[in-house]
Amino acid sequence: MSAKSPLMVKLVSTLGTSPGGVFETFMNLRQGKYEAENPVPVDIKEVYVIRTSDPAVERAFRLLKAIFACCGGREVEVAGIPLAMNDINTRSDYLQFRREVLSRISPGDYVDFTGGRKAMSVAAVLAARQREAHVVTSIIPQADYNEIQSKMKDFKDEDILEGENGRCKVDFCVLTSRNVKTILLE
Amino acid sequence: MSAKSPLMVKLVSTLGTSPGGVFETFMNLRQGKYEAENPVPVDIKEVYVIRTSDPAVERAFRLLKAIFACCGGREVEVAGIPLAMNDINTRSDYLQFRREVLSRISPGDYVDFTGGRKAMSVAAVLAARQREAHVVTSIIPQADYNEIQSKMKDFKDEDILEGENGRCKVDFCVLTSRNVKTILLE
Numbered sequence: 001m002s003a004k005s006p007l008m009v010k011l012v013s014t015l016g017t018s019p020g021g022v023f024e025t026f027m028n029l030r031q032g033k034y035e036a037e038n039p040v041p042v043d044i045k046e047v048y049v050i051r052t053s054d055p056a057v058e059r060a061f062r063l064l065k066a067i068f069a070c071c072g073g074r075e076v077e078v079a080g081i082p083l084a085m086n087d088i089n090t091r092s093d094y095l096q097f098r099r100e101v102l103s104r105i106s107p108g109d110y111v112d113f114t115g116g117r118k119a120m121s122v123a124a125v126l127a128a129r130q131r132e133a134h135v136v137t138s139i140i141p142q143a144d145y146n147e148i149q150s151k152m153k154d155f156k157d158e159d160i161l162e163g164e165n166g167r168c169k170v171d172f173c174v175l176t177s178r179n180v181k182t183i184l185l186e
Numbered sequence: 187m188s189a190k191s192p193l194m195v196k197l198v199s200t201l202g203t204s205p206g207g208v209f210e211t212f213m214n215l216r217q218g219k220y221e222a223e224n225p226v227p228v229d230i231k232e233v234y235v236i237r238t239s240d241p242a243v244e245r246a247f248r249l250l251k252a253i254f255a256c257c258g259g260r261e262v263e264v265a266g267i268p269l270a271m272n273d274i275n276t277r278s279d280y281l282q283f284r285r286e287v288l289s290r291i292s293p294g295d296y297v298d299f300t301g302g303r304k305a306m307s308v309a310a311v312l313a314a315r316q317r318e319a320h321v322v323t324s325i326i327p328q329a330d331y332n333e334i335q336s337k338m339k340d341f342k343d344e345d346i347l348e349g350e351n352g353r354c355k356v357d358f359c360v361l362t363s364r365n366v367k368t369i370l371l372e
Binding site for chain 2: 121122125135183
């Protein structure tokens with residue numbers, strides 16, 4: 001579909017208050033462990049995380065960076081793309097969100113709409129199709145999700161800061177789940 | 187965009203466990219009370235409700251029919267389109283859901299993704315764009331949503347059955363909110 005080198009493929013993910021999904025999607029794509037007609041390992045070197053400026057989402061992003069640094073994605077560049085909004089509350093928010101995602105996607109990239117609000121997912125997916133990018137999502141059992149949401153509260157700011165910088169003093173990998181299923185939809 | 191008579195315009199909504207959103211979207215479109223470049227009243231005569239076979243979703247659909255019958259949409263045909271799945275758990279579920287929505291949409295229709303799971307919303311929206319249908323959503327304040335979810339539990343099966351048939355013995359309109367904002371996205 002794309003003339004680009006597979007080395008250049010990005011994962012572009014929306015993020016809500018739960019960091020795990022993005023990392024699981026990344027790992028499953030990289031290992032070729034996803035549902036598709038012909039699943040092959042996807043060599044992702046960069047992850048773009050599109051998110052609002054809500055404080056809980058900001059915290060989830062910092063935890064996500066610590067998870068990548070400490071649980072098997074240290075060599076991957078995780079770039080945050082914070083938007084100047086707390087949620088999609090208006091048509092103008094939606095259009096801004098959609099435009100921002102569109103400007104970050106190249107053909108053949110993987111757009112993951114698992115995190116964030118529904119209107120964000122819709123904006124991201126429509127941008128993905130406009131650019132001929134793939135669309136993926138990950139499904140996590142509700143019990144695992146609830147457990148992880150509860151564990152998130154236990155992390156101290158200073159430990160997260162250390163983790164983001166690759167100093168893994170506490171175990172961030174408890175925020176991931178082995179029961180996540182990733183599906184290539186488009 | 188469409189050569190069809192405006193009288194033929196449908197609202198095609200995904201439904202989860204909360205019935206209110208579909209009715210609010212319908213009312214706001216009909217009254218021209220929505221965010222758009224040029225909001226005009228939309229004359230909707232038919233509402234298609236695409237839903238899974240989950241029992242809680244089935245109950246929400248019956249409550250929705252009672253709301254239409256008892257709160258200002260009696261002349262509208264509300265048609266349920268139940269799919270033989272409890273959720274979108276696989277790629278095949280997704281493709282079936284997307285195909286089903288696609289087969290129900292005509293150009294110029296309004297597809298409302300407010301209800302249901304995120305993957306359903308994505309399937310519905312991609313089908314909508316494939317058919318050149320509009321995409322709308324409604325935003326409800328979290329407090330109103332929680333209150334309505336709680337009130338839903340109080341309704342007895344026999345009252346719902348009566349309500350569906352236009353015999354409004356109990357007040358179904360408490361399941362609607364005046365604080366819902368509808369946005370035309372595409």
